[in-house]
Structure formats: C-alpha cells, structure tokens
Amino acid sequence: MRNMRAMTIAFLGTGLIGAGLVEAALGRGEQVTVWNRSLDKAKALEAKGARVAESPAAAVRGATRVHLALSDDAAVNGVVELMRASLEPEALVIDHTTTQPEATAARAADCAQRGVALLHAPVFMSPAMCREAKGMMLCAGPEALFQKAEAWLGQMTGKVWYLGERSDLAAAYKLFGNAIIVTLSAGLSDVLSIAAAMKISPEDALGLFDRFNPGETIPLRGARMARGEFSQTSFALAMARKDVRLMLETAGDLPLAVLPGIAARMDQLIAAGRGEDDMGVMAVDALARARSEG
Numbered sequence: 001m002r003n004m005r006a007m008t009i010a011f012l013g014t015g016l017i018g019a020g021l022v023e024a025a026l027g028r029g030e031q032v033t034v035w036n037r038s039l040d041k042a043k044a045l046e047a048k049g050a051r052v053a054e055s056p057a058a059a060v061r062g063a064t065r066v067h068l069a070l071s072d073d074a075a076v077n078g079v080v081e082l083m084r085a086s087l088e089p090e091a092l093v094i095d096h097t098t099t100q101p102e103a104t105a106a107r108a109a110d111c112a113q114r115g116v117a118l119l120h121a122p123v124f125m126s127p128a129m130c131r132e133a134k135g136m137m138l139c140a141g142p143e144a145l146f147q148k149a150e151a152w153l154g155q156m157t158g159k160v161w162y163l164g165e166r167s168d169l170a171a172a173y174k175l176f177g178n179a180i181i182v183t184l185s186a187g188l189s190d191v192l193s194i195a196a197a198m199k200i201s202p203e204d205a206l207g208l209f210d211r212f213n214p215g216e217t218i219p220l221r222g223a224r225m226a227r228g229e230f231s232q233t234s235f236a237l238a239m240a241r242k243d244v245r246l247m248l249e250t251a252g253d254l255p256l257a258v259l260p261g262i263a264a265r266m267d268q269l270i271a272a273g274r275g276e277d278d279m280g281v282m283a284v285d286a287l288a289r290a291r292s293e294g
Contacts, residue, residue, distance in 0.1 A: 008033065010063035012056055012079055014041045017096065017123065018069030020130025021156060022050055027131075028155060035059035037075075056083035063088060065152065068095040073103040080107070084116060092149055093118045096137075098178065101168035108141065108167035119145050120167065122174040125157060134158045140170035186257035193254040194247055221280055230274070230281040237282075238275035241266040 011022045014036040025032050026049045035053045036042040042052045053059035060066050060083045070076050076097050087093070093116055099107075104120055111118040118141060125135030137157040139146055146162050153160045163169040188206070195205035224232065244263045248256070265282055274281045 008063050009065040009067065010035070010053075010059045011050075011067045011069065012036075012059055012083070013069035013071075013075075013097070014045060015069065015071075016127040017125065017130055018067075019045060020125075020127040021067065021069060021096070023048060023131050024133050024156065026050060033059050033063060057086040059083070060088070060091065061086050063091055065149075066091055066093045068093065068097055070095075070097045072097070073099045073107070077103075077107060080111065080116065084114065087116065091117065092145060094149060094153070095120050096123055098122050098174050099171050101171040101175070104171040105168040117142075117145055119149060120170045121153060121160075122170055123157060124174075124177055129158075130156075136161065138163060138170040138173050140164060140167055183258065189257045190247070190251070190259050193251045193256055197250055197252050197254055224278070225280040225283045225287075228284070228287045230277040230284065233276065233278045235279050236275065237266060237277055237279045238270060240279040241270060241275075 008031045009025060010033045011018055011025070012035045014022060014034050018034075018036070019041070022032055022034055022045050026045075031051075032045075032049070033051045033053050034042045034045050035056055035058070039052065039054070042050075046052050056079050066083070066087065068076060068079060070079060076095060076099060080093070093111070095118065099120070099122070108118055108120065119139055120141055121137050121139040123130070123135060123137045125137070129135040133156055135157050136159045137153055138161050139149075139153065140163045143162075143165055150160065150162075163173060191205055192202050195202060221234075224230075241263065244259055244266065247259055248263065251259075262282075266279075269275070269277075269281055269284070274284070
C-alpha cells in the first residue's frame, strides 16, 4: 500500500463539514492546504497545522488529492473552473458537496472530457463525526478511481458505500437520506405543536419515542410501497386521513410543518377513489412514473 501519510491534500470549502474533515486529516498526520471563499474560516485551521491558500488554484498545486466541501452546484462548478488548470496530472478530485443529480452528471461528463479525475462522495456525517471519522460516505464515479481512493476514503468515515459508475447515484441517494432527515425534523416539529396545544411538555411528548420507534416501519412498509402493494391494507388511507384531521384539530392555530401538505395529498387520492387502499398509496404516482420509464 502506498504511504498515505506522505501525500499532500487540499480541502476547498472549510465550513462545518469541511473543517471537520480537515481536522481529522491533520490528526492523521496528513499535509493539508485549505481554501475557503471566506478566508477567515480557512485561517481558523492554520493554528491546527493547515496551510492556507489565497485561491483555489494555489490550494491545489502539488496536491495528490483535492477534496471539495462546498455549498451547491454553482459553487462546485465555479471552483472546479478556477482550479482546473493548476491540478497535478495525477490529482484526484473528490467532491463531498450535496448536489443536484442532473447537474452532478453533467459536471462528471464535463470533467471526464477535460481530463479531471472526479468522484462524487457526499456524506451522512455531522461535524463531530467528521472529526472522529465516523458515519457514512456515499461514492459514485469510475470504478478505477474509486479503487484508487477507497483506502483514503475509508480513513475518513466509518463506512464507504460505492454505488457504481453512474455519476449521479451518490447525489440521488444523498437526497433520499436527507429527505427522511428533513421530514423527521418537520414531523417532530408538528408533534411539538400538538403537544403545546395539549399543554404537554416537549420532553414528555418526545418520551413516546423512547418506547416506540416509528423507523422500524420503514423496511416493511417501504418494500410494499416499492412493489406497489397498496390493496394489502394495514392502515387504510381514509382512516389515516381521519387521524390527520384529529392532529390538525388538536394543534389549532399553532404552525405545522408537514401535516397540512399530507392532508392535501390524502384528500386528492381519496377523491380519486383510493381511500380503502393502504396509506402507502401516496406513492402511486411515483411508482407509475418509474414503471413507465423502466
């Protein structure tokens, strides 16, 4: 195995995730050059051993690996353009940014045409997990590049899942995961609104989930939804809509994040005659699209 400690790496983007990954790399004894659009964030890492560059081009000179942890597709495209001419011939660019799948595929194709070796590797890691090399990293791109990077990426996280050469897959799976995280946070917000209306403390309300784990329903219900098995009812849509009505009534005038939108979707399907189907029928249009395009 090549000596990973002797390699020089660059991190472009030192926000919460990027800074955590940099601190972990420095702790492993790696030589790290950092750049950030707001240089104050990059300079905060100088005392921990990082070298600060004034530009993306300066950051990547001499780097064997270049890691990006930026805000969005526009930022990634802009930074790639600024650094491209200064990349070392054998440099590997690993982008950890959460991005839009179609834009990710377009960027991968453009980089391949221009001779930039690129992998997309977004993470399910908090800043603390980045510092501790725990969590999960997704990865998509050419298999030869992944094999080259696998040992390095494994040092950065608890688990690396290579999804294959289709360049937009890691971007898509990152959005799947974040959709659940965002939905859970919004659902918890609605629980707390209902609890407030009932004069139940937030701590007591959330105590339910010390005893009841709704996440355990995902494998079974998700598999049935993916197969389109909506007639095998375990929770009829009409009955679920009744429960949502009770939630809305109980919350009263307190703000709700997701329940009103769920109610609207349920009403649409009930009006279309799907009230006796399992509530998983809310995915029926997605399944129809997938099958028509399959």
